[in-house]
Amino acid sequence: xxxxxxxxxxxxxxxxxxxRAELRGSVxxxxxxxxxxxxxxxxxxxxxxxxxxxxxxxDGGGLAVLQAVQKHSIPVRFLALSVSDAPQDVISVVxxxxxxxxxxxxxGPELVDAIYRVDAGDVVFSPRLAGFVLDAFVNGGDEGLQAxxxxxxxxxxxxxxxxxxxxxxxxxxxxxxxxxLEISGKTVESHVSSVLRKLQLSxxxxxxxxxxxxxxx
Amino acid sequence: xxxxxxxxxxxxxxxxxxxxxxxxxxxxxxxxxxAIRLGVRVQNVRVxxxxxxxxxxxxxxxxxxxxxVVPRWGDEGSILQRVLRQRSTLRSxxxxxxLLVLVLFILNLAYHRLTTALILSALLLSLGALAIxxxxxxxxxxxxxxxxxxxxxxxxxxxxGWKALSLRVIPGVILIxxxxxxxxxxxxxxxxxxxxxxxxxxLLVGILVLLAPWWLTNVRDLSQERRAxxxxxxxxxxxxxxxxxxxxxxxxIERASDDSAEVIRxxxxxxxxxxxxxxxxxxxxxxxxxxxxxxxxxxxxxxVERDYKIRVELVIxxxxxxxxxxxxxxGAAREAAVNAAKWSGVASVSIYGEVEPSQxxxxxxxxxxxxxxxxxxxxxxxxxxxxxxRVRAHDGTVEIVSQPGKGTEVRLALPRARATS
Numbered sequence: 357x358x359x360x361x362x363x364x365x366x367x368x369x370x371x372x373x374x375x376r377a378e379l380r381g382s383v384x385x386x387x388x389x390x391x392x393x394x395x396x397x398x399x400x401x402x403x404x405x406x407x408x409x410x411x412x413x414x415d416g417g418g419l420a421v422l423q424a425v426q427k428h429s430i431p432v433r434f435l436a437l438s439v440s441d442a443p444q445d446v447i448s449v450v451x452x453x454x455x456x457x458x459x460x461x462x463x464g465p466e467l468v469d470a471i472y473r474v475d476a477g478d479v480v481f482s483p484r485l486a487g488f489v490l491d492a493f494v495n496g497g498d499e500g501l502q503a504x505x506x507x508x509x510x511x512x513x514x515x516x517x518x519x520x521x522x523x524x525x526x527x528x529x530x531x532x533x534x535x536x537l538e539i540s541g542k543t544v545e546s547h548v549s550s551v552l553r554k555l556q557l558s559x560x561x562x563x564x565x566x567x568x569x570x571x572x573x
Numbered sequence: 574x575x576x577x578x579x580x581x582x583x584x585x586x587x588x589x590x591x592x593x594x595x596x597x598x599x600x601x602x603x604x605x606x607x608a609i610r611l612g613v614r615v616q617n618v619r620v621x622x623x624x625x626x627x628x629x630x631x632x633x634x635x636x637x638x639x640x641x642v643v644p645r646w647g648d649e650g651s652i653l654q655r656v657l658r659q660r661s662t663l664r665s666x667x668x669x670x671x672l673l674v675l676v677l678f679i680l681n682l683a684y685h686r687l688t689t690a691l692i693l694s695a696l697l698l699s700l701g702a703l704a705i706x707x708x709x710x711x712x713x714x715x716x717x718x719x720x721x722x723x724x725x726x727x728x729x730x731x732x733x734g735w736k737a738l739s740l741r742v743i744p745g746v747i748l749i750x751x752x753x754x755x756x757x758x759x760x761x762x763x764x765x766x767x768x769x770x771x772x773x774x775x776l777l778v779g780i781l782v783l784l785a786p787w788w789l790t791n792v793r794d795l796s797q798e799r800r801a802x803x804x805x806x807x808x809x810x811x812x813x814x815x816x817x818x819x820x821x822x823x824x825x826i827e828r829a830s831d832d833s834a835e836v837i838r839x840x841x842x843x844x845x846x847x848x849x850x851x852x853x854x855x856x857x858x859x860x861x862x863x864x865x866x867x868x869x870x871x872x873x874x875x876x877v878e879r880d881y882k883i884r885v886e887l888v889i890x891x892x893x894x895x896x897x898x899x900x901x902x903x904g905a906a907r908e909a910a911v912n913a914a915k916w917s918g919v920a921s922v923s924i925y926g927e928v929e930p931s932q933x934x935x936x937x938x939x940x941x942x943x944x945x946x947x948x949x950x951x952x953x954x955x956x957x958x959x960x961x962x963r964v965r966a967h968d969g970t971v972e973i974v975s976q977p978g979k980g981t982e983v984r985l986a987l988p989r990a991r992a993t994s
Contacts, residue, residue, distance in 0.1 A: 483923060487888035490927070494890070525888045526982070527923025545601040 363404035364388035365395040366437070367413045371460065375408065377396055378397075378464035383471055387480045392416055396424045403430055406475050409454065411438040411445050422452045429464035435474045446485055451556050456480025478545050486524035494518060510558045515550065520547045532547055580609055580646060592646040593624030593639075600720060601640035601705070613714035630694035637701035645713060654707035662707045730919075731909055741782055816845055834882050841884070845875055856908045866899055866933070867892040870926050873907045877922075881914035884921040891928030893989075902935055902987045905960045905971070909937035909983040912956050917941025917981065933987045940980040946973060960985075 362383045366372050367390045379385060386402045399407060399421070407425075409418040412430075416430040422434055434454040438445055438460075446457050455474045458467065458521035459482065470480045493513045513521070514536075523533045530548075532540045580596075581587065587610060594605035597615065604622060608615035621736060641653045656662050673696055692924035709717065752775035822843040829835040849871065864872070867889050874885040894902070913922040925936040934990030960983065961971045971985035 440803070483886055483888045483925070487890050489888045522925070522927070525890070525927075526925040527886060527938045527940070 359384040360406050360471055361386045361402075361404040362464075362471060363395075363399055363402065364405045365390075365399075365413075366557055367408075371410070374405040375467075378467060379471075379492075382468040392420045392424075395421045399425050399432060400428055400430065407434050407446045408471070409434050409436050409449070411436055411520050412448055414424075418449055419452055423455060425430050426453055430540050433435060433510050435470060435480060446488060447555075450485070450552070452522060453556065455552070456482075458482055459484070460476060479522075479548045481548055481551070483527055486521045489513075490518065490521050490525065492560060493554075493558075510554050511560050513554065517551050520544060521551060525545060529572065554562050560573060580643065582608050582615060583612055584614070585612050590645055593643050593822075595646045595712075598716065600717075601636070603636050603639045603758035604644065605640075606643060606646070630698070634694050634697055634701075637698055638706075640705060641701060641708075645710075648710065652705055656708040657712075657816050658703050661911075662704075666704055666707070669703055673699060673940060684698075686864055741786070742972065745779045748775045748782065750779075752776030752779060771815065783793065812852065817908075821842065821929075830916060838879065838882055842875060845871075845878075864895055865892050866903070866926065866928060867896050868898070869895050869903045869926065870906070873910060877907065877910045881911060883914040883919075885910060886921055886923040887926075888924070889926045893928050893933070897968070898987055899933065901963045901967050902969060902985055905963045905985055906935045906937050906983070908956060908960050908963075909985075913937065913939040913981065914939065916944075919980075928989075930989070932989055935985040936982060938980065938982040943975045943977050943981050945977055947976055 359502050360383050362379065363390070363466055364372055364375055366375070368392070373387055376385065376388075386404050389398050391489055392413060394497070397524075409421060412419045417569075418434075418436060425432060425573065432450075436446070436449040436454040436457040438449075439458060439459065450457055455477075456470060456479055458470050458480060462470070473480055481496075493511075518532055519537060521538060526560070528546045530534065533544050575588045578592070580592075582605070582722045589610070591610045592606055596602075596611065597605040599619075600919065604618040605615045611618075622632040623637055624632065639824035642651050656666070706714075706717075710959065751795060752772045754772075759793075807867065822839055826836050826839050829839065829922055861926075870887060870889055874887045877883065878885050893899075906926075909923050919941040922937065922939045925934075925938075927934050957973055963984055964971045964987065967986060967987060972984040973981070975981040975982065
C-alpha cells in the first residue's frame with residue numbers, strides 16, 4: 357500500500373520540525389506552509405491526500421484554509437491538529453469538514469496511525485472529541501434544550517452510536533470496541549462516520565454555539 | 574533677540590519689548606506678557622486683572638485692549654494692525670458694531686437705564702472678541718479653539734457643529750434670564766411661593782441645558798479612565814501569574830534538563846495549570862469544599878500525574894455539584910488510577926466520567942499488563958477491596974474487569990439522588 361501524501365500546515369517552526377521528524381519514513385511529506393494564504397495555494401497545487409492542519413493560526417486559522425480549499429472540490433482530507441482541547445475550536449473545524457482531530461501531544465505512532473486512517477476515508481475521534489459529542493447530543497448541559505432537536509434523524513444519536521462514543525471516551529481503540537460490542541471493525545467505522553455526519557450537519561444549539569463562539573487564545 | 578522662540582519671567586528684571594506670551598497663555602497671553610515686561614509673578618498679574626474686572630468689567634476690557642494692540646511674541650504686528658489692513662474684516666466688524674448698537678438702542682427704548690457701564694463693557698468686549706477671532710494668525714486661533722473646546726458651555730457641542738450649539742445655548746440663556754427676572758421680582762409685584770418655585774425651576778433647567786453636555790463628557794472621560802485602569806490591572810495580574818507559574822516552571826525545567834521524566838512532569842503540570850487558569854470560567858471560586866464533579870476529577874488528574882509519572886487522559890461529560898457520595902466515587906477512581914500508575918506498566922491511563930440523568934458513571938482504564946481477578950496477590954486485593962467498600966457504602970456499584978496482557982478497567986456507578994434533580 358502506498359504511503360499517504362501529507363501536507364503540514366502550522367505557523368510554529370518548532371512544531372513543524374517535530375512533526376517532520378516523527379513522520380519521516382512513514383508517510384510521503386509533499387510540503388508544508390506556515391500561513392493561511394500560502395497553505396491554500398500550495399495545497400491546491402500539490403494535491404496531497406491528507407492535510408495536517410493547525411487550528412490556531414493568524415488570519416483565520418485552520419478554518420480559513422479548510423473552507424478555501426473545499427471550494428475547489430479536490431480529493432483532500434483534513435486532520436485537525438491543536439494544542440487546545442477547548443470544544444469551540446474542535447467543533448468548528450470538524451463541522452467545517454475535517455475528518456478528525458488530534459491534540460499536539462499525541463505520540464508519533466498514534467499520529468501516523470491517525471493519518472493512515474483519515475487517508476483511508478475513516479474518521480479519527482479522540483476520546484475527548486467523543487466526550488464533546490456526547491456532551492452536546494446526549495447530555496447537552498441544560499436538559500430543557502434537548503427538546504430543541506429539530507431533525508430527529510440528524511439531531512439525535514442512536515443507542516449504538518452512543519455506546520460506541522462512550523467506549524471511545526473510555527479509551528478503547530476501534531478494534532477493542534468491536535470486540536466489546538461483538539460487532540465488526542467495519543461496523544464500528546460506519547457508526548463513527550455516521551456520528552461525524554451528524555456532528556457536521558446537525559443544528560443542535562450546543563454545536564452551533566460552540567462553533568460560533570470561538571475565543572482567541 | 575526676537576529669534577528666541579520662548580521667553581520666561583525673570584523676577585525683578587523688567588524685559589523689553591512688551592509682547593504677549595506665546596507659551597504661557599490662558600487666553601491671549603496678556604498677563605504673562607505683562608509679567609515678563611514688569612518682572613513680576615504672572616499669578617499676581619492675573620489676580621489684579623480679575624479684581625479689576627469687578628469694576629464694571631474694567632479688567633476684561635483692558636485685557637481685550639492689550640490683546641488687540643500688543644503683538645504676540647514672535648509675530649510681526651498686533652491683531653489690530655492686521656485687522657486694519659484687511660478691508661473685508663473691517664467691513665464685517667463695522668456691520669456687527671452697527672447691528673449691536675441698533676439692538677442696544679431698541680432695548681433701551683423698552684427698558685430704561687439699560688446703557689450702564691456693564692452693558693457698554695459687554696458691547697466693547699463682543700466687538701473685541703470678533704476682531705481677535707478674525708485677526709489672529711492660525712497658530713493662535715488653534716490655541717483659542719482649544720480653549721473654547723475645554724469651556725463648559727461650548728465644549729461637547731462644538732464637536733457636533735455650531736447649529737447644535739445655538740439650539741442648546743439660546744433656550745438655555747432665555748430660561749436663565751426668565752428665571753432671574755422672576756426671582757428678582759418676588760416680593761415686589763407678585764410675591765408668593767409659586768413664582769419662586771417656577772423661577773427657580775427655570776433657572777435650574779437653563780443651567781442644566783447649558784452645562785449638561787460638558788458634564789456628560791466629563792463623566793464619559795471618567796468611565797473611560799476607569800476602564801483603562803481595570804485593563805491595566807488585568808494586564809498586571811496576568812504578568813504576575815505568568816511570572817509566578819510559567820517562568821518558575823521554566824527555571825525548574827532548565828535545572829532538571831538531565832531528567833527527562835521530570836521535565837515531562839513539569840511541562841505537563843504547568844500546561845494543565847495554565848489551561849485551567851485560561852479556560853476555567855471562574856477560577857476565583859476554587860475553594861476546596863465547593864468543588865463540582867468536574868473540578869474534583871481534574872484535581873485527581875493533576876495529583877496522579879504529579880505523584881506518579883503517568884499521563885491521565887480525562888474526559889468528562891456533564892457536570893453536577895459534588896456531595897458526600899460523589900466524593901467517595903471520585904476517591905475510588907483516584908485509587909484505581911493510582912493503582913494503574915503503579916502496576917499497569919504503561920504510560921497513560923484513561924478516566925471517563927459521565928453525569929447521566931439517573932446515575933453517575935466513572936471508568937478508569939489502562940491497557941497495561943492486567944491481572945487475573947481470580948488469582949491476585951494480597952496488596953492488590955486490599956486496594957480492590959477498599960475501592961469496593963467506598964462505593965458500596967453509598968449504594969454504588971463496582972466492576973473490575975481485567976485479563977492478563979489486556980489491561981484493566983474499573984467501572985464505577987452511583988445512582989443520583991432523586992431529590993436533587
